[in-house]
Amino acid sequence: MTETSFNFSLEFTVRDYECDLQGVVNNANYQHYLEHARHEFLVSKGVSFSRLHDEGIDLIVSRVEIDYKYPLRSRDRFVVRLNIERAGNVRLLFIQEICRMPDEKLIASARVTGVATKNGKPVSPANIVIQRIEVATPEVIAGR
Amino acid sequence: MTETSFNFSLEFTVRDYECDLQGVVNNANYQHYLEHARHEFLVSKGVSFSRLHDEGIDLIVSRVEIDYKYPLRSRDRFVVRLNIERAGNVRLLFIQEICRMPDEKLIASARVTGVATKNGKPVSPANIVIQRIEVATPEVIAGR
Amino acid sequence: MTETSFNFSLEFTVRDYECDLQGVVNNANYQHYLEHARHEFLVSKGVSFSRLHDEGIDLIVSRVEIDYKYPLRSRDRFVVRLNIERAGNVRLLFIQEICRMPDEKLIASARVTGVATKNGKPVSPANIVIQRIEVATPEVIAGR
Amino acid sequence: MTETSFNFSLEFTVRDYECDLQGVVNNANYQHYLEHARHEFLVSKGVSFSRLHDEGIDLIVSRVEIDYKYPLRSRDRFVVRLNIERAGNVRLLFIQEICRMPDEKLIASARVTGVATKNGKPVSPANIVIQRIEVATPEVIAGR
Numbered sequence: 001m002t003e004t005s006f007n008f009s010l011e012f013t014v015r016d017y018e019c020d021l022q023g024v025v026n027n028a029n030y031q032h033y034l035e036h037a038r039h040e041f042l043v044s045k046g047v048s049f050s051r052l053h054d055e056g057i058d059l060i061v062s063r064v065e066i067d068y069k070y071p072l073r074s075r076d077r078f079v080v081r082l083n084i085e086r087a088g089n090v091r092l093l094f095i096q097e098i099c100r101m102p103d104e105k106l107i108a109s110a111r112v113t114g115v116a117t118k119n120g121k122p123v124s125p126a127n128i129v130i131q132r133i134e135v136a137t138p139e140v141i142a143g144r
Numbered sequence: 145m146t147e148t149s150f151n152f153s154l155e156f157t158v159r160d161y162e163c164d165l166q167g168v169v170n171n172a173n174y175q176h177y178l179e180h181a182r183h184e185f186l187v188s189k190g191v192s193f194s195r196l197h198d199e200g201i202d203l204i205v206s207r208v209e210i211d212y213k214y215p216l217r218s219r220d221r222f223v224v225r226l227n228i229e230r231a232g233n234v235r236l237l238f239i240q241e242i243c244r245m246p247d248e249k250l251i252a253s254a255r256v257t258g259v260a261t262k263n264g265k266p267v268s269p270a271n272i273v274i275q276r277i278e279v280a281t282p283e284v285i286a287g288r
Numbered sequence: 289m290t291e292t293s294f295n296f297s298l299e300f301t302v303r304d305y306e307c308d309l310q311g312v313v314n315n316a317n318y319q320h321y322l323e324h325a326r327h328e329f330l331v332s333k334g335v336s337f338s339r340l341h342d343e344g345i346d347l348i349v350s351r352v353e354i355d356y357k358y359p360l361r362s363r364d365r366f367v368v369r370l371n372i373e374r375a376g377n378v379r380l381l382f383i384q385e386i387c388r389m390p391d392e393k394l395i396a397s398a399r400v401t402g403v404a405t406k407n408g409k410p411v412s413p414a415n416i417v418i419q420r421i422e423v424a425t426p427e428v429i430a431g432r
Numbered sequence: 433m434t435e436t437s438f439n440f441s442l443e444f445t446v447r448d449y450e451c452d453l454q455g456v457v458n459n460a461n462y463q464h465y466l467e468h469a470r471h472e473f474l475v476s477k478g479v480s481f482s483r484l485h486d487e488g489i490d491l492i493v494s495r496v497e498i499d500y501k502y503p504l505r506s507r508d509r510f511v512v513r514l515n516i517e518r519a520g521n522v523r524l525l526f527i528q529e530i531c532r533m534p535d536e537k538l539i540a541s542a543r544v545t546g547v548a549t550k551n552g553k554p555v556s557p558a559n560i561v562i563q564r565i566e567v568a569t570p571e572v573i574a575g576r
Contacts, residue, residue: 015468016481017172019165021218021337026161027323027349031316036447043507049309049448060359061315066352074165075475159324160337165481171493172463179459180303187363193304193453205459208498215492219331305458309451309506316449362453 006081008041011101014076024071030108031064034096037080038112045133052129056119059129062091063113069106077101084133090122091115092129150225152185155245158220168215174252175208178240181224182256189277196273200263203273206235207257213250221245228277234266235259236273294369296329299389302364312359318396319352322384325368326400333421340417344407347417350379351401357394365389372421378410379403380417438513440473443533446508456503462540463496466528469512470544477565484561488551491561494523495545501538509533516565522554523547524561 012033020026039049042059052059072078078100087093094112099105115122116129156177164170183193186203196203216222222244231237238256243249260267300321308314327337330347340347360366366388375381382400387393403410404417444465452458471481474491484491504510510532519525526544531537547554548561 015464016471017164017170017464017467020161021163021165021167022346022348023165027352028161028316028319031319032447032449035315035449039448058310060310060356062356064315064352064354064356068348068350068352071348159320160327161320161323166490166492171467171496172460175460175463176303176305179305183304202454204454204500204503206500208459208496208500210496212492212494212496305452305460307453308449309453309455311453314449 006097007083008037008044009079009081010037010040011077011079012036014072014074014078016074019074022071024073027066027068030066030068030098030110033078033080033098034064034066034094034110034112035061037082037096038094038114041082041084042129042133047129047132057123058117059114060117061112062115064110065112066108066110068108070100072098072100072107078107087113089124150241151227152181152188153223153225154181154184155221155223156180158216158218158222160218163218166215168217171210171212174210174212174242174254177222177224177242178210178238178254178256179205181226181240182238182258185226185228186273186277191273191276201267202261203258204261205256206259208254209256210252210254212252214244216242216244216251222251231257233268294385295371296325296332297367297369298325298328299365299367300324302360302362302366304362307362310359312361315354315356318354318356318386318398321366321368321386322354322382322398322400323349325370325384326382326402329370329372330417330421335417335420345411346405347402348405349400350403352398353400354396354398356396358388360386360388360395366395375401377412438529439515440469440476441511441513442469442472443509443511444468446504446506446510448506451506454503456505459498459500462498462500462530462542465510465512465530466496466498466526466542466544467493469514469528470526470546473514473516474561474565479561479564489555490549491546492549493544494547496542497544498540498542500540502532504530504532504539510539519545521556 014025018025018029018032042049049059078098081097081099083095085093085095092114094110094114096110096112098107098109100107117123158169162169162173162176186193193203222242225241225243227239229237229239236258238254238258240254240256242251242253244251260273302313306313306317306320330337337347366386369385369387371383373381373383380402382398382402384398384400386395386397388395405411446457450457450461450464474481481491510530513529513531515527517525517527524546526542526546528542528544530539530541532539549555
């Protein structure tokens, strides 16, 4: 994914409690890292989960694909990067990658599909979420 | 604590993801086990968190003391036991212990203090939580 | 996936601490459930992670795909089912699904790819893991 | 604890997945925060868990006391501070507090007792851990 320029990145350090018996970060914790980066991205674009929720809109994940390339270990520094794209009328696709720092070794790449629901029914994110993101940063969803 | 008869017990098996780098259950996960046993106990007594919440009442933990005696390892079976006592007018005290199965080795003992709050202010649990528990099982809070 | 007969299943109950702000099980926790079912399955077939590790063999997850269909909530009962298949020479594919109990509502379906590594290099699982599983239950990997 | 000067502090931000059904950080996660701060402190003093482990020495927690004063919520910033003291011949006492930023509201205070074990038996931390810490920072354990 070298030619992709990512629109958001967030740095982390592995905490010991995130590692498991095998001495590496437990697979499920990568989802935590990916989620936290997505939420920070949305907040940075002015998309507030609680404000949306008050309007009856919820953002939910409908599909996750993660390729685990290399494990993170105790105290590793790493960065989670992401891009966002529309996928059809009602879905958002987050393209994410996790790279160890500072050597940029690719740890995992992920594709996470999100859906916006209004009062429980899928709605076009173009009208709700993307719109808000576009206002702030038109280039974000310009596609690859 | 051999002479104490506990009023509720719940069995678990250690899941691999609950263990950390040192090959034993991470300390924080014992709090999860203790919490889950408390919630199952309260539900078994007809105390519903969501119904209480709808009445403006929340049960919160104000203090935790845990003595870690011996670690649990991958796939260990264990039981979490508890008793409940009043502690003054506004607090409940949960006396809990975790024992490995089937050899009954004491893994941890804990004292967890809970407070009932109504619209954010402490209220006497006697009027709210204990009362409901007493209706179901007078012996539970009869003291040791 | 109605016509698939699964070879292993494990029942769970949602614990409150597994739910997040939105009142449903946090997405990452489904990976915990899926992992725990895989490990219990392998143990049930006599495949011991620690014994394999002593022989220099590690089982790792190289890819996860999860489709989230419907959320689990506090105290829901559910079952995790799985099948295992070879995928080429060096990979194992776990086909998994999570269904709520007792209404069998499909909560999530997953495809998890595992690789066996010996001293850090991928090895054919047919010679190591599958072989052990086949000895115990030839029908398991007979394919769909 | 206003008159205590702490010897180490570490800043965090609450991640959404750390919050539970009640909309606040789950109680067990405070133990994660406290643990991570202790580990970062020890590493900052040149005490390496893995190097100690290679020498047959493990640091374990034998007792935790936490007073929960006020809950942390999604995206709150906070700081974990700590001091370390000897407690008798074989124990270390970590005095820790969690304060919200930037208003310094006290969220939780904790006392965590650690023991150093060599080949499974308690050893005087003065000869092992404290010694290493003292070399680096004599003032740390000067007591209050």
